[in-house]
Amino acid sequence: MWATCIGQRTAPPAAADRRSGPPTGGQDLSERLRPPKTQGGGDGLPAGMPVAVRIALVTPRFSPHLGGVEAHVGALAPRIAAAGHDVEVITPDVAVRRPTVERVSPHLSVRRFPAYGWETPYTQAPELWWYLRRSSASYGLVHAHSYHATPALASALAPGPPLVFTPHYNGAGHTPATTIAHFLYRPMGRIIIRRAAAIICVSRAESDLLVSHFPRAAGRATIIPNGVEPSEVEAEPYPSTGRVVLCVGRLEPYKNVDLVVRAMRHLPAEFRLVVVGSGRSLADLQSLASTIDTPDRIRLLGSVSQTELARWRRTAAAYVSMSTHEAFGITVVDALLARVPVIASDIPAHRELADRAATGAITFVAPDATPQHLASAIAAASLTTSAGLKFVPTWFPA
Numbered sequence: 001m002w003a004t005c006i007g008q009r010t011a012p013p014a015a016a017d018r019r020s021g022p023p024t025g026g027q028d029l030s031e032r033l034r035p036p037k038t039q040g041g042g043d044g045l046p047a048g049m050p051v052a053v054r055i056a057l058v059t060p061r062f063s064p065h066l067g068g069v070e071a072h073v074g075a076l077a078p079r080i081a082a083a084g085h086d087v088e089v090i091t092p093d094v095a096v097r098r099p100t101v102e103r104v105s106p107h108l109s110v111r112r113f114p115a116y117g118w119e120t121p122y123t124q125a126p127e128l129w130w131y132l133r134r135s136s137a138s139y140g141l142v143h144a145h146s147y148h149a150t151p152a153l154a155s156a157l158a159p160g161p162p163l164v165f166t167p168h169y170n171g172a173g174h175t176p177a178t179t180i181a182h183f184l185y186r187p188m189g190r191i192i193i194r195r196a197a198a199i200i201c202v203s204r205a206e207s208d209l210l211v212s213h214f215p216r217a218a219g220r221a222t223i224i225p226n227g228v229e230p231s232e233v234e235a236e237p238y239p240s241t242g243r244v245v246l247c248v249g250r251l252e253p254y255k256n257v258d259l260v261v262r263a264m265r266h267l268p269a270e271f272r273l274v275v276v277g278s279g280r281s282l283a284d285l286q287s288l289a290s291t292i293d294t295p296d297r298i299r300l301l302g303s304v305s306q307t308e309l310a311r312w313r314r315t316a317a318a319y320v321s322m323s324t325h326e327a328f329g330i331t332v333v334d335a336l337l338a339r340v341p342v343i344a345s346d347i348p349a350h351r352e353l354a355d356r357a358a359t360g361a362i363t364f365v366a367p368d369a370t371p372q373h374l375a376s377a378i379a380a381a382s383l384t385t386s387a388g389l390k391f392v393p394t395w396f397p398a
Contacts, residue, residue, distance in 0.1 A: 053140035054086040056161075058132070060123075060149030062091040062110065066277045066303055067250040068330045069146050069168050072202070072226055075395050081107035088139075090132070092125035092151065099127055124150065132158040144192070153188050156195040165196035170254075170325040171209045186213075193217050200224050205348035206327040226330045227395030228337045235310035242270035243317035243382050246340070248309065248331045251279030256322035256345065256367060259374060261288050264297060266375035271382075273298045274312055313338040317382040321345065322374070324367045329353055336361055339388040341381040343374070358387035 057080075059073045073089060081087040087108045092115035102110045113131065115123035128151060136142060137160030144155035147167035155163055172179060193199070193214045199221040201207035207221045245264075247257050257275060264273050275285065275298070282300065289298040304312075313319070319335035319342050326349040335342050336357050344350040346364040354362055363381045365374055 052084050052086065054088070054138065055080060056088050056090050056132075056136070056139045056142045056155075058090045058142060058144040058151045058155045060092065060146050060151050062089055062093070062112075064303055064305075065250075066248065066309075068226075068326070068328060071330050072166070072168070073145055075227060075229070077108055078105065079395055081105055090128065090151070092123055092128055094123060099131070129154045136160040147189060147192070152192055156192040162197040163192075163195050164198045164200065165192055166200045166202070167192075167206070167210060168202065168327045169206050169210045169213075170327050171213060172325060189214060190216070196220075198222065202226050202328040203349050203352050205352050209348075225393055226328050226333065227393050228330075228333050229306075230337065230392055230394060235307065235314045237314040238311055240272070240315050242272050244312070244315050245271055245273045245378055245382070246276070246312055246316035246319045246335070247273070247321070248276045248312075248319075248334075249321070249323075251275070251277050251281040251285060253281055254324045255279075255281070256324060257281065257285055258288055259322050259369070259371060260320050261285060261292070261298060262371035263375040263378060264292055266372050267379060269294065269297070271297065271378070274316070275300045276302075276304055276309055276312060278302050310338075313340060316340045318343060318378050320374075320378060321350070322365070322367060322369075323347065326350065332362070333389070333393070336386070336389045337392060339386045341384050341386045343377050343381050356389050356391065356393065358390055360384065361386045361388060 057073055057077055059069055061067060061070050063070060063074050077087050077089050085107065089108075089110045091110070091112055093112040094115045096112045096114050098114060100112045102112075104110060111131075113125040113128035115125045117123045132142075132154050136155070136158035139161045141164060142155050142158070142161050143164040143166065144152040145166045145168060146152055147169045152165065152167075156165075172182060193216050199210075199217055201210060201221045201223050202225055204223055207223050210221060211218045245260070245267075247260055249255055251257060258281070260273065264271065282302070286300055289295050289300065292298060313335060316335070316338075317340075319332070319340045321329060321332050321342070322345045323329070324345065325347055329344070329349050332342055332344055332350060332353055333356070336353075342357075342362045343365055344353075344362050345367040347367065350362070350364065363377050365377050
């Protein structure tokens, strides 16, 4: 896929020696990004085909922020770099006051630009737009992530390299205001779809929804599910008295974490809720948690390291994701990998994950369930032993 895209430039590269990437095939990214060896024969590449390319991964948020898109790009970037390509993550960040570049490894760097406004997706980063407009031709490929923020549009409007687009598309706004914004943004979305040389969706549910809203994407969307990190299963659990209920992700209204907090009123005192993540809903959740009879049963940890997060997964007696919509549901797969019983909202993306899970590993609950109903599901699931996943979908198989 990527090698084909690299041959579809809309403008000449800044450097005379522009090299293309490896050929594609199948549904596994590892087949698309084998480490370079020679320029023909031994690695399956066509004879005489160069094997490295400079790639920009454009994302609305990146580590240390938590979320599905952040996890996706965070897993993809070092693996592409390890395959011998020069990778630069380009992202807005409300925490920086001027553009910064961090060299992570010899082939991987992170370029951050100041962002202004509310939390993503409402932040704007004018310097990021200007940088892509001025410098995108220096890349062999731009891979933009997330329909639901403007960096992908900036990538589509920049001249030069072919664009690969992973929309992480859930089809709707999370509030009445953002639903209106989605409607008004639809023409911009058509520009991105039209400009993209290739589209990668992370689930069949996402692909079907994208094509229903953007028919031009039909026949062009390849489905490549997210992978997980098997090494995290070896983490050491935290000492705990009682049963820990875990929620992980960006704290936005559509994540429905407030429903989980309300369910705590209907669970025995031995249950403890641990919420990992940050976002616009954090202050509201803190206020709501303070109204619970014993608020010390609820811990809102904010962002934590991957090591701490892995330990909390190993500690949990149940994992809950009550989102009203998702493109994939990567935190559910992470919990299944750790063999934590999962309670998940009954939405298409989560239903699709059931095909990967062992029988009974996921308990489905309607997104609009009552707190009492959700509490009953949590209590029952926490007493079970999960067999986890039927198979482990790693990013790059050995």
